[in-house]
Amino acid sequence: MDLTAYLNEQQQQIDAALDARLPQPQQRPGRLHEAMRYSVFAGGKRLRPILMIAACQAVGGQPNQVLDAACALEMIHTYSLIHDDLPAMDDDDLRRGRPTSHRVYGEALAILAGDALLSEAFVWLTRPWPGIAAERQLRATQLIASASGAAGMVAGQVADMEAEGQAVDLATVDFIHHHKTGALIRVALQAGALIGGVDETGLKQLSLFGEKAGLAFQIADDLLDVEGQQEQLGKDTGRDAARGKATYPAVLGIAESRARASQLHNQALALLEPFGPAAEPLRAISAYIIERRH
Amino acid sequence: MDLTAYLNEQQQQIDAALDARLPQPQQRPGRLHEAMRYSVFAGGKRLRPILMIAACQAVGGQPNQVLDAACALEMIHTYSLIHDDLPAMDDDDLRRGRPTSHRVYGEALAILAGDALLSEAFVWLTRPWPGIAAERQLRATQLIASASGAAGMVAGQVADMEAEGQAVDLATVDFIHHHKTGALIRVALQAGALIGGVDETGLKQLSLFGEKAGLAFQIADDLLDVEGQQEQLGKDTGRDAARGKATYPAVLGIAESRARASQLHNQALALLEPFGPAAEPLRAISAYIIERRH
Known part of the structure; x- marks a missing residue:
């Protein structure tokens, strides 16, 4: 398959859907809506929503069925980046080469724009989805809420902060990545499959795929930070080490680490076998992300 | 009716339900769960969850049907207080006589505890509710999400910040209070009624009641700040004026202002007439809150 064309097409679809759903700066309070849009349209690769679409396709669903949930997941990811960048957290001035939200809008509005993105995500996750049973919608939404909160992404962020500058063991690094980045990637697969009509067996397979692939992505990301060229990545490399990050x-x-990423990737691919050709986009995306440095 | 006994009973029920639902400090990461509990159990009056229960009763429902939603609403209210108190916002050291979250746990953990409370609220709002149709649950949850975000509470907070120190008109004060405090009070009524099985006519009546009563509460609160005795309120009075708050x-x-609160209160009470004796708790609570300074 032509992965570049696929990624471009999905990205355009997601960007258009986000634009249609986000409140306009003409509506009061305009600065809030401007700040929300500034971070959502900051050049993200839309990895999580594209994984959700690909999971939906892998079980025979249509991409347009998951657009609300895919946009919601991207909003949750974006809110977490805004809050992570705050002076009290990572204190970052730049993200993807642009000034971070609090540098442009001030700290108070950056906090509130993050809060609003998280809340709006749940507006989209709970409005009527034509053709999807309400029970299934609730289940997908609950998985997303759980992956975002105290048993998911926020837990990972706290553990990451606590580990900073400390000597950490493998169990701690696993906990951090399983929660901080793994939870949203795993739930992208789960929610996409649920909305696409998956059965319980298929849901378990795709959850496990998300688990393995998510960890492999993270190891690849850690390796990029150590080895990557600055121009290749568009951000400072070696920053994790400088900060004493786990x-x-x-x-x-x-x-x-390389061996582990490769092993996880193979295990993940094996889990996709039962889905046949419908899982081709999922296979291509995970290979692309895990191997992007080569 | 014995309002004091009613309020005590509901408050105990809500506190027990919150305690049972919140993650334990023994679970990793313990500091996060500790920070979440610190602010949730900081002596709040549980006004919003009690209004939700009273609305559910007014339409013939049972209090235990709304416990998940009532706890979720209290979590959303609590997260908003943690974020409002942050140095970048109101920079408050005390709330209800105790040090604020960021004074105890630091700014980063206070931000994340707020984020986690907001996310967990949606876990409870989307898990299976026995005896409630999934469509009705989704509708109640969507109203709560919408009341919390860029079209609700967060919009009010931003407008309030923008108005600080400015000369404001009545339309702006109305916008701020309609959103900042009004939205969660209104949705307490709406969600309680929906979960209790209300029909569309009853829902409209109770929404409007929430609208009028919420505004009356806010005016009463503003008046308390101007006129109240510090010991009566347990917080500094005259702070709104000192900050140039709208x-x-x-x-x-x-x-x-007094005449307006009284007029709104009477309009609110008239809207409860069709609900008869079942709305007695709602009547008593609103009278108590609007007239508490006398």
């Missing part, structure tokens, strides 16, 4: 290369070393 | 007394004067 990463796989720091705990396992580079060679062992 | 309030009713500042725009309308004290006498006119």
Whole structure:
């Protein structure tokens, strides 16, 4: 398959859907809506919503069925980036080469824009979805809420903060990545499959795929930070080490981290076998992300 | 009816339900769960959940049907207080006589505890509710999400910040209070009624009741800040004026504000007539809150 064309097409579809759903700056209070849009349209790759669409397709669903949920997940991801960048957290001035939200709108509005993005995500997740049973919609939405909160992404962020500058073991790095980045990737697969009409067996397979692939993505990301060229990545490399962040290369070393990513990737691909050709986009996307540095 | 006994009973029920639902500090990451509990159990009056229960009763429902939603609403209210108190916002050191979250746990964890409370609220709002149709549950949850976000509470908070120190007109004060405090009070009534099985006519009546009563509460609160005795209220009075906050007394004067609160209260009570004796708790609570300074 032509992965570039696929990614471009999905990205355009998601960007258009986000634009149609987000409140306009003409509506009061305009600065809030402007700040929400500023971060949502900051050049993200839309990895999580595209994974959700691909999971929906893998079980025979249509991409337009998951647009509300896919946009919601991207909003949750965006809110987490705004809050992570705040002076009290990572204190970042730039993200993807642009000034961070609090640098442009001030800290108070950045906090509130994040809060509003998280709340709006649940407006889209709970409005009527034609053709989807309400029980299934509630289940997908609950998985997304759970992946975002105290048992998911926020737990990972707290554990990451607590580990900063500390000597950490593999179990801690696993906990951090399983929650901080893994939870949203896993739930992208789960929600996409649920909305696409998956049965319980298929849901388990795709959850496990999300688990393995999510961890492999994270190891690849850690490796990129250590080895990557600044121009290739568009952000400073070596920052994790400078901050004493808990990463796989720091705990396992580079060679062992590479071997682990590769093993996880193979396990993930094996889990997709029962889905046949419908899972081709999922296979291509995960290969692309895990191997992007080569 | 014995309002004090009613309020005590509901408050105990809500506190027990919150305690049972919130993650334990023994679970990782413990500091996050501790921070969530610290603010949830900071001595709140549980006004919003009690209004939700009373609305459910007014339409013939049972209090235990709304416990998940009532706890969720209290969590959303609590997260908003944590974020409002942050140094970048109101920079408050005390709330209800205790140090604010960021004074105890630091700014980063306070932001994340707020984020986690908001996310967990939606976990409880989307898990299976026995005996409630999934469509009705989705509708109630959507109203709560909408009341919390860019078209509700967060919009009010932003407008309030923008108005600080500015000369404001009545329309702006109305916008701020309609959104900042009004939205959650209105949705307490709406969600309680929906979960209790209300029909469309009853829902409209109770929404309008929430609208009028919510505004009356806010005017009463503004008046308390101007006129109240510090010991009576347990917080500094006159702070709104010192900060140049947009309030009713500042725009309308004290006498006119009092007349408006009283008029809104009477309009609100008239809207409860069709509900008969079942709405007695709602009547008693609104009278108590609007007239508490006398």
